[in-house]
Amino acid sequence: MMFTDRVARGIAAGEITHVFRRWAVPRVRVGSTLHTTAGIVEIECVNRVDIREISDEDVRAAGEQNLATLSATLRGAERDPVFRIGVRYIGPDERIELSDRAELSKQEIGEIEASLARLDRASRRGPWTTAVLTAVADNHGCRAAELAELLGRDKDSLKLDVRKLKNLGLTRSLNIGYEISPRGDAYLRAIRSR
Template identity: 40%
Template sequence: MAAWHGDRVLLDARTLRGLADGTVTHTYRRWSVVRVRPGSTMRTRVGVVEVTALDLIALEDVDDPDAGGAGFRSGAAARSWIEKRGEGELYRVGLRLAGPDPRVALREDGDLDAAAVDKIRARLARMDRAAPEPWTRAYLELVAARPAVVARTLAEGLGMERDPFKIRVRRLKELGLTESLDVGYRLSPRGRAYLAATEADRAT
C-alpha cells in the first residue's frame, strides 16, 4: 500500500494497479475535514498521482458504473468498502497518473561526481545535526547489510520503534539513496555509489 503521507490518504493496491493501466479514474473517501484539493499530487510506487476533482456525493450515487471507475466489480462491493471506512461526508476523489516519480530516476543515478557526493554529504550532515546524535550513515550501512528485512526487525536492532525508524528511512529515500521493497528496503544504485565514495568518512 502506498501512502500520501502528508494527508494520511492511502491508495490501496487495487487503486494503484488501475491508475497504472488506465482503468481507475477515482476513489472514495469519507472526511469530516477535507484533506485534499484538485491539483494536489502524491508520490506512489506507480508514479505521481494527481487529484483531478473532488465531488461530494451520496452513498446511493455509487452505482455499478461509478464503482467500476474506482476498480470495484459492482456498486454493492464499493458501498460495502466505503461503509467500513469511518465517518464523515462522502467524496468522490478524481485521480490520474500524472507521470513517473522523480525519485526513481534519481535513485538509479549511480554516476556520482565529486560535486554530487559533496551535495549528498552536506544534506546528510544537516539531518545528523538536527538529531540528538548522527544517524544517517548507520542507517545506510544497516540497509546495505540487511536488505529485504522487515522494518520492525531493523528498528529493533537499533533500539527504536518501527514508525520513527521508517520516517528516517523515508528521508533517505527522498534523497534517492534507498528504495522500498515489498518487505524492507535496499540501497539504490545512488546509495551504493555514495557509500563507496565516502568509505573514508567512517573513520571521521
Template identity: 40%
Template sequence: MLLNRATAQGIADGRVTVVLRRWDAPRVKPGGTQRTPVGTIRIDRVTEYPASYRVSTAQAHAAGYPDAKAAQAELDRRRAAHTYVIDVSYLAPDERPGLAAAETLSEDDVAQIAARLDRWDAATDPWTRGYLELIGANEARRAPDLAADLGVDVPRFKRRVRQLKSLGLTISLDVGYRLSPRGRAFLGADDPRHRAARSVKG
C-alpha cells in the same frame, strides 16, 4: 492516502480515475501529488459527502470496482464522518529507480544529497548517515530487526528509510533493504567531517 499497487497501476493505465475513501477529515488536497509504486499521481478534485452517501455505479466503475455494491461494502468497513470521492490522474513515472541506479556522482550531486540529509539531521538528531551504513551492512535483514538494533519503533524506522529512498539512496527488497548504487557512491564520497561526527541514533 495509501494506494495498493493494483489501484496505482490502474491510475497509471487510465482505467482508474477516482479513489473512494471514508475519513473524518480530508487527507488530500486538490492540486497535490502523491508517489505510488508505479509513479506520481495528481489529486485533481476532492468532493466531500456525508458518511451516509451511497456511491453511484459510475463512481464505482471509475474507482475500479465491478459495481456500486462492491464499492460501498469496502467503504462501509470503516466508520468515519465523511465519504470522499477523489478524482485522480497519472502525472509522471517514478524517478527513484533511475536515481538509484546512478553509480557515479558529481561533486554537485554529493553536495545536494548531503545538504538534504543535513537538514533532516538538524530537524531531529544525526541519523541519516548512520541509517545508510546500517542498511549497507545488513542487506535483506528484516526492518523490525534493524529498528530493534537502533532502539526505535518500526513505523519510525520505516518512515526514515522511505525518506532515504526518496533520494534514490536505498532500495526496498521483499525482505529488508539494500543500498542503491547511488547510496554506495554517496557514502564513498560524503564529506569526511560527517563521517567523523556520525553516530547511529533512533
C-alpha cells in the same frame, strides 16, 4: 494517502480515475501530488459522498468489481464520511531515475553528504542518516517495524526518515520493506572507502 501497486498502475494506465476513502476529515488537498510505485499522481478533486449513492460506474472507475468489494477496502470508523478522490497520472517519479544512478562524481557525493548533514542537524534525536542507510543496506526487504526495532526507534518516525532518504534517491520502497538503491549503495561504498 497511499495506493497499492495495482491501484497505482491502474491510475497510470488511465483505468482508475478516482478512489474512495473513509476519513473523519479529508487528508489530501486538491492540486497536491503523491509519489506512487507507478509514478506521480495529482489529486483533482475531493468530494464527500454517500456510500449508498456510489454507482456501478464509480466502482469500476475505482478499479473494483462491485460495491461490496469497494466497501471492504474502506478503513476507518463507520460514522466517518466517505470521500471520492479524483486522481490523475502526471508522469514518472523522478526519484526512480535518480536512485538508479550507481556512478557518483565527487561533487554528487559531496551534495549527498551536505543533504544528509542537514537532515542530521534538523533532527531532535541527533544524527541518524548513516545508521538508517546502513540498516536498510544490511537488511534487504526488512519492514519498518523490524528496522525500527533494530535501531531502537519507533516505527512511525523511522518511516518518515526512510522517506526522506528515498526523496534523495538513496532508498527504495518494496512491496514489503525497503532496499538500498544503486545510488545509496554507491554513496555508502564511497564513504566507507575513505
